[in-house]
Amino acid sequence: MQAFSDPRAAWLARLGDATLILGHRLSEWLSRAPTLEEDIAMANLSLDLIGQTRAFYTHACELEGGESDETTLAYRRAEPDYRSPLIVEQPNGNFADTMARHLIFSAYALPLYEKLAGSNDAETAGIATRSSREMAYHLRHAGEWMIRLGDGTAESHDKAQAALDDLWAYVPELFEADDLDRDVAASGFGVDPSTLRENFAAAIGDVLAQATLKKPAERRGQRGGRSGRHSEHLGHVLAQMQFLQRAYPEARW
């Protein structure tokens, strides 16, 4: 897979990379969630994200032209080709780790999609509008769980706080704009993520206050995923996710 020549396609594919990897991570909970109700809920969240991925990838391929399609992007690329932020590939850990990760991601993705709904590209705006409705529920779902874990027992509070503290190192990367971000934002197609910090802080602050959890101290943070430099975890995700297409190319079901 070669790099994209159209910056709009590269930028949309990057959004798709984030939702694909997070969607796969959530799917790892299936049959293992703490309750039957939450098992189904996490399957729904996972499918929302994979649906968003398909829309982002498909439209990226339309803009780019050429041979690639959603299957190529999802299943036939190597680690450095994925431009997802590091937070989405972090392991599920315990339930609080997964909900903290999801709270952070959805508090970032909701304002991103809401702004992207004003894109000068009608198809992109449509995808963003649909996806923002889904993401509003993701934020609610993860937020309500974090409130109950934080304001629950001493043990659940400690686990929720530890989850936030661990994952906070991956927050700065979400809001750092690179040349591609600035390029697509300047043309009216995309969104500069550095403009989303206040929305994120407001959404997180609201949940943490109700959850009696402390906002972790600002850190320099871990970064690299959005330029293709990943932690050791992504390779394992891809190995499992891509196995079928790699072993049986063109397999259909």
Add this chain to the structure above:
Amino acid sequence: MTEAATPLWEVFIRPRNGLAHRHVGSLHAHDAKMALQAARDVYTRRGETLSIWVVPSSAIVASDPSEKDMMFEPTASKIYRHPTFYEVPDEVGHM
């Protein structure tokens, strides 16, 4: 992990077609808000929902199955209470 004390809730769904809320099942949740969320996730996955009610199962007062002869049997023989002797015009729709 999941304590036996997690309350049980009954779920009622109103579909888009204007019918009344209908009982669709039950679920476990710690409080009303989470019950509503779980109901949304478990029972409305295939669309067509306009409204959800969740009710604590403990709030439902049920008839005693051992009293069914007294409670329900006497009505079975009173066919004149059934509105089957009337023609309902199509325009009326659901009754």
